[in-house]
Amino acid sequence: MKFNGKRFITSESVTEGHPDKVCDQISDAVLDEILKKDPLGRVACETFVTRGMVVVGGEITTETYVNIDKLVRDVVRDIGYNDPKYGFCCETCAVLNVIGTQSPDIAQGVDAGGAGDQGLMVGYACDETKELMPLPLQLAQRLTFRLAQVRKENILSYLGPDGKSQVTVEYRDGKPVRIETIVLSTQHTEEILDESGNFITEKARQEIIKAVIDPVIAEAEVKTDEKTHIYVNPTGKFVVGGPMSDTGVTGRKIIVDTYGGAAPHGGGAFSGKDPTKVDRSAAYMARYIAKNIVAAGLAKECTVQLAYAIGVAEPVGLYINTHGTGTIPEEKLSGIIKKMFDLTPAGIIKELKLRTPVFRKTASYGHFGRSGFAWEDTTVSREIAEKAAAL
Numbered sequence: 001m002k003f004n005g006k007r008f009i010t011s012e013s014v015t016e017g018h019p020d021k022v023c024d025q026i027s028d029a030v031l032d033e034i035l036k037k038d039p040l041g042r043v044a045c046e047t048f049v050t051r052g053m054v055v056v057g058g059e060i061t062t063e064t065y066v067n068i069d070k071l072v073r074d075v076v077r078d079i080g081y082n083d084p085k086y087g088f089c090c091e092t093c094a095v096l097n098v099i100g101t102q103s104p105d106i107a108q109g110v111d112a113g114g115a116g117d118q119g120l121m122v123g124y125a126c127d128e129t130k131e132l133m134p135l136p137l138q139l140a141q142r143l144t145f146r147l148a149q150v151r152k153e154n155i156l157s158y159l160g161p162d163g164k165s166q167v168t169v170e171y172r173d174g175k176p177v178r179i180e181t182i183v184l185s186t187q188h189t190e191e192i193l194d195e196s197g198n199f200i201t202e203k204a205r206q207e208i209i210k211a212v213i214d215p216v217i218a219e220a221e222v223k224t225d226e227k228t229h230i231y232v233n234p235t236g237k238f239v240v241g242g243p244m245s246d247t248g249v250t251g252r253k254i255i256v257d258t259y260g261g262a263a264p265h266g267g268g269a270f271s272g273k274d275p276t277k278v279d280r281s282a283a284y285m286a287r288y289i290a291k292n293i294v295a296a297g298l299a300k301e302c303t304v305q306l307a308y309a310i311g312v313a314e315p316v317g318l319y320i321n322t323h324g325t326g327t328i329p330e331e332k333l334s335g336i337i338k339k340m341f342d343l344t345p346a347g348i349i350k351e352l353k354l355r356t357p358v359f360r361k362t363a364s365y366g367h368f369g370r371s372g373f374a375w376e377d378t379t380v381s382r383e384i385a386e387k388a389a390a391l
Contacts, residue, residue, distance in 0.1 A: 005172070005173065006170065006171065006172050007170075007171045008168050008169070008170055008171070008180055009134070009136050009168070009169055009171060009261070009262065010136060010166060010167065010168040010169075010181075010261070011134065011136035011137035011139075011140045011166070011167060011255075011260025011261055011262070012140050012164060012165060012166040012167075012255075012256060012260070013137070013140035013141045013143065013144040013164070013165045013166075013256055013365070013366070014144060014163065014164045014165075014253060014256060014364075015144045015147055015148050015161065015162060015163035015164070015186075015364070016079050016080075016148060016161065016363075016364035016365070017079050017080055017081065017148075017160065017161025017162040017163065017187065017241070017242055018162055018163070018164065018242075018248070018253075019049050019162075019242060019243045019245075019246050019247060019248025020248045020249060020250075020252040020253045021248070021253060021363065021364045022047075022049050022075075022076065022079060022081075022242070022243065022248050023046075023047035023048065023049055023248045023249055023250040023251075023252075023271075024047075024250055024251070024253070024257075024271035024272070024363040024364065025075050025079065025271075025360055025363040025364060026045075026047040026049075026054065026056065026071075026072055026075050026076075026250075027045040027046060027047045027056075027058075027250045027271045027272025027363070028271045028272060028359040028360040028362065028363040029071055029074075029075045029360045030043065030045045030056065030060075030066060030068065030071060030272065031043045031045060031271075031272060031273070031274060031357070031359050031360075032357035032358070032359050032360050033066045033071060033357070034060065034062050034064060034066060034274075035274070035355060035356070035357040035359075036357050037063075037064035038062045038063045038064040039355040040355075041060070041061065041062035041063070041064065041274060042059075042060065042061040042062070042116075042274055042276065043058070043060050043062070043272065043273065043274040044058045044059045044060070044272060044273055044274070044277065045057075045058040045060060045099070045250070045272035045273075046058045046249070046250045046251070046272055047248075047249070047250045047272070048247065048248070048249055048250075049088075049243040049247065049248040050243055050247045050248075051087075051088070051243060051244055052088065052092070052093050052094060052243075053093060053094045053095075053096065053243075054072050054076070054093055054094070054095050054096070055096045055098065056068055056072060056095070056096070056097050056098070056099060057097075057098040057099055057100075058099055058100070058272060059099070059100050059101055060099050060100075060101065061101050068095065068097045068099070069095045069097070072095045073090045073091070073093075073095065074090075075360075076088075076089075076090035076093065077090040079161055080151065080152070080160070080161035081093075081161055081242060081243075085189065086160050086161060086187070086241070086242055086244070087240060087241070087242060087243070087244025087245070088242045088243045088244050093243075114310065114311035114312050114313050114345070115276075115278045115282075115308035115309065115310055115311065115312060115313065115345050116273075116274075116276040116277040116278060116279075116310070116345070117268070117277060117278065117279060117308070117310050118267075118308060118309050118310045119266060119267030119268055119278060119279055119307070119308060120266050120267050120305055120306065120307040120308075120317070121266035121267070121278060121279065121282040121283040121285075121286050121305070121306045121307075121308075122258075122263055122264050122265060122266045122283065122286055122303060122304070122305050123283060123284075123285070123286025123287035123288065123289060123290040123291075123303070123304040123305075123306075124258075124259045124262065124263035124286075124287065124290050124301075124302070124303050124304070125287070125290040125291040125293065125294040125295075125301070125302050126262070126294065126300065126301040126302070127294055127300045127301070128176055128221065129221055129369070131368075131369035131370070131376075132291050132294050132295065132369070133259070133368060133369035134259055134260050134262035134263075135169055135176045135221055135222065136167050136168065136169045136176075136260055136262070137256075137259060137260025137261075137262065137366070137369070138369055139167040139169070139179070139216065139220055140165045140166060140167045140260065141365050141366050141369070142216045142220075143165035143167070143182070143184060143212065143213065143216050144163060144164070144165045144365060145365050146212050146215060146216050147159070147163045147165070147184065147186055147212050148161075148163070150211045150212055155211050156207060156208065156211055158188045158189045158191050158192050158204070159186055159187065159188055160186070160187030160188055160189065160238075160241050160242070161187060161241070161242060162186075162187035162238070162241030162242045162245075163184070163185060163186040163187060163241075164183075164184075164185045165182070165183065165184050165185075166181070166182070166183040167179065167181070167182055167183075168180040168181040168182075169222065176221065176222050177222060178222050178223065178224070178225055178228070179217070179220070179222060179223065179224045179225075179228050180227075180228060180229065181228065181229040181230075181231070182213060182224070182228065182229070182230045182231070183231045183234065184208065184212060184213060184230075184231070184232050184233075185232075185233050185234070185235075185238055186208065186212075186232075186233065186238060187238050187239070187241030187242065188200065188204070188233075188237070188238060188239065189239065190239055192204035193237055193239075197237075198236050198237060199236040199237060200232075200233055200236070200237055205232045205233070208232050208233075209230065209232060213230065213232075250269065250271050250272050251268070251269025251270070251271060251272070252269075254269050254270075256366065257269070257270060257271075257366060257367050258283075258366075258367065258368065259368070263303055264303070264305075266279065266282075266283055266286075266305075267279060268280075270283065270362070270367055271359070271362075271363050275345070275348070275349045275352075275354035275355065276345055276349075278306075278308045278345060278348075281345060281348045281349060281352070281354055282306045282308060282315070282343075282345075282348060283367075284348070284352055284354070284367070284373075284375040285306065285341070285343065285348045285351070285352065285375065286304040286305065286306050287304075287367075287368050287375050287376075288351075288352065288374075288375040288376075288377070289304045289320075289337055289341065290302040290303065290304040291375075291376065291378060292378050292380050292381040292384055293320075293322075293333065293381075293384060295378040295381035296381040296382070296384045296385040296388070297327070297385060298322070298326060298327050298328060298333065298384065298385065298388055299322035299323075299325045299326040299327065300322075300323075300325035301322065301323045301325050302320065302321070302322050302323070302325075302326075303319075303320070303321040303322075303323070304318075304319070304320050304337075305317065305318070305319040305320075305321075306318055306319075306343065307319075308345075313344040313345065313346070314343070314344055315343050315344075318334055318337065318338060318343070319334075320333050320334050320337065327388070328388050328391060332388075332391055333388070336384060336387045336388060337384075339387075340380070340383065340384065340387070351374075352374040352375050353374050354374075358372075358373065361373075
């Protein structure tokens with residue numbers, strides 16, 4: 001993210017009613033429900049949605065029982081698909097349960113404390129926002145969160161659950177200076193279409209800008225100007241949305257879930273996976289480490305990569321890159337991290353309290369840059385800073 005001259009960086013977000021996010025929330029709701037009664041349950045839950053149907057599959061090993069049909073309908077209802085006018089409804093959709101059990105070949109390695117799979121995981125932090133996240137992604141996430149809030153509070157009664165945002169920020173010499181483009185697409189009812197039936201009215205467009213975009217920009221780290229492009233429902237209309245218009249699959253919004261393209265992505269998605277799966281737990285740990293390094297003032301930008309072998313507890317790789325912004329050599333910083341943290345799956349689970357059923361909350365509006373999760377805490381930054389000062 002650090003570069004000379006002028007450059008534009010774009011990130012996107014989607015609302016909780018987007019078909020892929022419907023799937024992420026169902027998969028994580030299944031995980032949470034199991035963890036409530038069986039904290040040691042093994043879960044790898046995948047969901048697929050299409051017109052009038054939800055398919056829940058994957059591998060689950062647990063001592064408890066989950067009513068999948070009821071759980072799916074409750075999640076779909078909470079999201080806002082509770083009326084046939086949106087083309088998909090919690091009361092009428094079919095729910096197909098095709099869940100199996102975890103392979104015993106994998107289980108024998110996990111039972112011994114090893115990683116649930118091989119792979120590499122990436123964590124990232126930078127000082128562009130108070131959340132220590134990339135600014136384009138944070139703005140995009142704030143827009144979709146605000147869009148959902150406006151719908152749920154009935155500020156604009158014609159909004160539907162599905163929606164997307166995209167924000168392009170202009171950087172000069174590595175620093176964000178202005179917002180170049182905002183794109184906001186929201187599902188809506190037919191009542192705001194013009195006489196042609198192909199476009200929303202200008203009145204509705206201005207209402208959406210005033211209710212959704214303006215409050216986000218008012219608190220943004222950089223602002224719009226007279227050259228900023230703002231597009232609201234640029235295709236003209238968005239009546240048909242959600243699973244009625246597009247299929248959804250768990251784990252398909254991985255860049256939205258992480259850093260908006262500002263950092264590399266690791267080997268897998270997060271939702272529906274219990275914390276023995278390092279795709280999820282090690283990605284959270286890498287973010288925790290990167291955020292605390294930046295919070296400690298040891299770098300303005302930091303990327304942390306962890307790598308694991310299936311069935312092996314200790315990571316096979318730890319890589320830290322401060323992108324030329326670090327105050328101490330990266331080799332020494334890696335040494336501090338190795339001594340401070342237990343990076344085995346068991347150690348990560350204990351450090352970040354990952355047996356707690358908090359995962360459905362992560363399944364929309366990003367896994368990072370939000371309060372309330374242990375991996376977003378920065379209380380260890382002081383200890384990291386002290387150890388660096390003692391070198």
